[in-house]
Amino acid sequence: MKRAFLWVLVLAAGTVADPASAYDSVDPATAYAMATSNPKVFILDVRTPEEWLWVGHPGKNAAGEGAALDGKVVNISWEKEKKGALILNPSFLTDVAEAFADDPSIVLLLMCRSGKRSAAAAAALEAAGYSVLNVATGFEGAVDSRGYRTVNGWKVLGLPYTYSGAAYPD
Numbered sequence: 001m002k003r004a005f006l007w008v009l010v011l012a013a014g015t016v017a018d019p020a021s022a023y024d025s026v027d028p029a030t031a032y033a034m035a036t037s038n039p040k041v042f043i044l045d046v047r048t049p050e051e052w053l054w055v056g057h058p059g060k061n062a063a064g065e066g067a068a069l070d071g072k073v074v075n076i077s078w079e080k081e082k083k084g085a086l087i088l089n090p091s092f093l094t095d096v097a098e099a100f101a102d103d104p105s106i107v108l109l110l111m112c113r114s115g116k117r118s119a120a121a122a123a124a125l126e127a128a129g130y131s132v133l134n135v136a137t138g139f140e141g142a143v144d145s146r147g148y149r150t151v152n153g154w155k156v157l158g159l160p161y162t163y164s165g166a167a168y169p170d
Helices: 002-016 028-037 049-054 092-099 116-127
Strands: 024-026 041-045 073-075 079-082 085-088 107-111 131-135
Touching (some): 024 028, 028 041, 028 107, 116 131
Parallel strands (some): 041 073
Antiparallel strands (some): 079 085
């Protein structure tokens, strides 16, 4: 009961507060450098499992680049599909606590497609006591004048990614 009440408070804080002022942001290249050089830094991809598998995610590519990301990238959805709509994942905080053994010394680099969902998730996790940074431009980045995501995301910058591997089980 206490955990459910805390989750409601965290969600309320995350939706009412301005998430842009709750935490710091980093660009994808900085996130990559941090995750590959510090054993206590992880990338938490908050996209849906379908996005994770179909669009790709940070990881070792076919050329072997990004091997240092093995074990450093976890997918836990901020939102879940229910009856054709996305709703907040009611077990998000619990899933994060289980995935990272509730270790207060870790730093989570939150990522989504463009930085919006990861910003909301970062605010919620920070309110729950986690050390977080938002990967502001996300995996695919912002849209160009034609509406394509070709501007500043992880993929666009040429950072290593893969389509393999299972998402964190929901």
